[in-house]
Amino acid sequence: MSSAKRSPQDQPPVTINRLAEMKANGEKIAMITAYDFPSAGVIEEVGVEIVLVGDSAANCVLGYDSTVPVGMDEMTILTKAVRRGISTPLLVVDLPFGSYEASNELAITSAQRLVKEAGCDAVKLEGGGASVDRASAIIGAGIPVMGHVGLTPQTATALGGMKAQGRTADQAIKVAEDAITLDHAGCFAIVIEAVPQAVVEMIVEKIDAVTIGIGAGNVTSGQVLVLHDLVGINDGHMAKFVKRYADVRGEMKRGVESYVDEVRSGAFPAAEHVYSVEPAELERLRQRLDREDLESNYSWDWEPLA
Numbered sequence: 001m002s003s004a005k006r007s008p009q010d011q012p013p014v015t016i017n018r019l020a021e022m023k024a025n026g027e028k029i030a031m032i033t034a035y036d037f038p039s040a041g042v043i044e045e046v047g048v049e050i051v052l053v054g055d056s057a058a059n060c061v062l063g064y065d066s067t068v069p070v071g072m073d074e075m076t077i078l079t080k081a082v083r084r085g086i087s088t089p090l091l092v093v094d095l096p097f098g099s100y101e102a103s104n105e106l107a108i109t110s111a112q113r114l115v116k117e118a119g120c121d122a123v124k125l126e127g128g129g130a131s132v133d134r135a136s137a138i139i140g141a142g143i144p145v146m147g148h149v150g151l152t153p154q155t156a157t158a159l160g161g162m163k164a165q166g167r168t169a170d171q172a173i174k175v176a177e178d179a180i181t182l183d184h185a186g187c188f189a190i191v192i193e194a195v196p197q198a199v200v201e202m203i204v205e206k207i208d209a210v211t212i213g214i215g216a217g218n219v220t221s222g223q224v225l226v227l228h229d230l231v232g233i234n235d236g237h238m239a240k241f242v243k244r245y246a247d248v249r250g251e252m253k254r255g256v257e258s259y260v261d262e263v264r265s266g267a268f269p270a271a272e273h274v275y276s277v278e279p280a281e282l283e284r285l286r287q288r289l290d291r292e293d294l295e296s297n298y299s300w301d302w303e304p305l306a
């Protein structure tokens, strides 16, 4: 297993076959969320295997208090922006809550829109049960699907809140069943969220698909974190599984504070931010301003309001 930095410039686009090969070779897969063009550009430069336009965009960039309200139009706009910024990673998009559960037809229509209009390579959906049927239908329509088991935020209320899953044998068997049936349905990858590592270890042994963990320990084929958590844009409560690698919010705050201070003190703009003009042009302007009655030369073609 190599931890050497990959050089994205030399890399061909990541394919589903390449991910399966990485799993077989024991090479860890890096996946990260993105919701905008500049972040996508940074991720492309660094080089990761999978970019997810997660419905966590609902909380991270749209200001909703859960992932439930975000819709297809919003996910499409965000995905188009990310698509413009990346060409190497595999681009996966979350099917938002309400865009796939009701029928296989709805699931296929929503997935097709995200592929055709937004340019994603694959879609992700949450849960087992009826979602397995939806996954199967979308795969049958030619679109690769990533499953998501364990803590599934779209239906967190039914799971008793945003908390770890699979901590009892009964709960764990449900997570295992969901993962195994999604695997049999043909999902190329399965996200396992907030499940004890010892349980995940047993589940991954039964699965052929690539597994991506978030709060699932280090026994999966790869890891995913939400960009806004890992670079410290989000503040407030963080899940146990989040590791902070930067303090972007703190840095942004320092920048905005300095700007406001300098505007108020008059230190900004300084000479280097100001355009210059030739002295001769300035003199010509001065003479004309002195000489001409600009207002009387100005022709108005509208009637003033009564």
Ligand code: KIV
Residues within 6 Å of the ligand: 033, 052, 053, 054, 055, 056, 057, 094, 148, 191, 214, 224, 225, 226
């Ligand atoms: O929406 C999201 O960001 C996700 C990841 C946490 C897997 O589903």
